[in-house]
């Protein structure tokens with residue numbers, strides 16, 4: 001048996017499978033996009049069978065590409081888009097509704113009612129989250145309320161809930177129903193301090209206990225795949241939500257280390273070690289990973305629109321032909337024009353949490369053109385990261401000294417222009433690693449450690465290599481002026497002023 005690890009990275013827009021060898025090097029990759037469903041304004045759904053079929057297809061393709069047999073693969077690690085909610089019938093294994101995606105805002109009113117009834121302090125105190133439709137709990141209740149007969153079936157114990165990791169695990173193993181602590185910590189139903197489902201929150205959000213999966217460590221024995229899928233069983237040995245897996249893949253194991261991932265959205269996580277730090281600035285407290293029963297925590301800032309703003313330049317405004325052109329245009333922008341884009345296309349995430357806000361452009365003149373708008377879109381990602389880090393430093397003053405460097409990954413960090421802008425706006429170095437597949441790498445690390453074919457965290461830290469460091473070069477006066485302009489633009493965009 002050779003020591004390859006198969007990482008499944010099931011993301012918002014595509015499913016990917018990446019095979020790593022014993023030295024944690026990528027040997028094969030396969031990727032498949034699947035359809036996004038937008039049945040109403042603010043609603044986003046995935047077909048659970050699409051998630052499953054695309055995942056199975058990419059796993060098979062990656063194994064075939066690497067010319068490996070199942071016995072060559074010591075384990076599978078699963079990492080996934082978080083919060084996205086699937087409810088299925090235990091007997092048939094079929095979902096009873098489409099998956100409700102993390103971006104979906106349909107339960108905004110339910111969350112507002114819970115907030116108005118004064119429940120937020122208790123919910124936040126236990127889960128580390130805020131009452132926002134982003135998280136799974138109210139999405140589960142919505143499915144149970146809206147699908148005819150679902151509440152009765154749930155009472156009879158005939159339904160199962162899972163985030164995407166659990167859904168895939170159930171299908172791969174033919175009926176194991178489990179999740180890991182990082183995914184559980186995104187449901188609004190899990191007490192991050194006790195490490196258990198919370199009966200009182202289950203009652204409050206109206207989710208029967210019988211639906212929920214068992215919660216395990218992020219590196220654990222989750223069962224084996226059915227032989228039919230790959231010709232022989234392969235053990236599933238790791239699970240983590242994609243942003244937490246990136247923390248592991250970026251080797252941010254020490255308290256104070258921060259990683260920020262720039263894909264569709266942007267998610268910055270600050271490792272706070274064994275301490276679950278409660279945010280006073282509307283950040284989330286979340287489980288970074290759980291190993292050997294020990295939870296490490298993170299403060300998280302979630303921005304819903306990062307690379308998605310670049311997609312809007314391409315597909316909405318049609319001012320660029322591909323994502324890379326955004327940097328070229330931004331470089332050519334007139335520096336005298338102070339144009340700000342607040343990309344609140346689906347409301348604003350941390351630290352504002354304004355579900356009703358919508359995007360706005362400020363500072364337009366007759367000479368504003370595509371270059372200035374492209375520049376504003378890329379700068380907005382940097383300003384928003386600044387807001388998150390400012391909140392993190394306020395919540396956890398140790399971070400000020402400890403986290404002087406930001407480790408970045410995700411599709412958007414290919415843009416040198418954006419990364420330099422980020423370093424300038426943060427007034428801090430930005431480190432881009434050589435391996436940008438950090439999410440998949442993190443899942444592989446978890447499974448590889450559990451399989452005993454990869455070393456422990458300390459040794460894996462040495463596997464992190466710098467591709468390029470971006471160092472700040474902006475005049476402090478200019479930086480402060482630009483940040484003041486951004487704060488003003490956000491204030492004018494918020495729905496409740």
Ligand SMILES: Nc1ncnc2c1ncn2[C@@H]1O[C@H](COP(=O)(O)OP(=O)(O)O)[C@@H](O)[C@H]1O
Nearest residue numbers: 263264307308310311323324410411412414415
């Ligand atoms: N050179 C680039 N400059 C700016 N944005 C880019 C560049 N390359 C990719 N992107 C953006 O990165 C995003 C894709 O990143 P990825 O990590 O694959 O996202 P996800 O996992 O959320 O689907 C897209 O939104 C795309 O617009």
Ligand SMILES: O=P(O)(O)OC[C@H](O)CO
Nearest residue numbers: 011012081082102263264
């Ligand atoms: O699938 P991604 O990479 O856009 O990540 C989605 C996040 O997990 C949502 O919380």
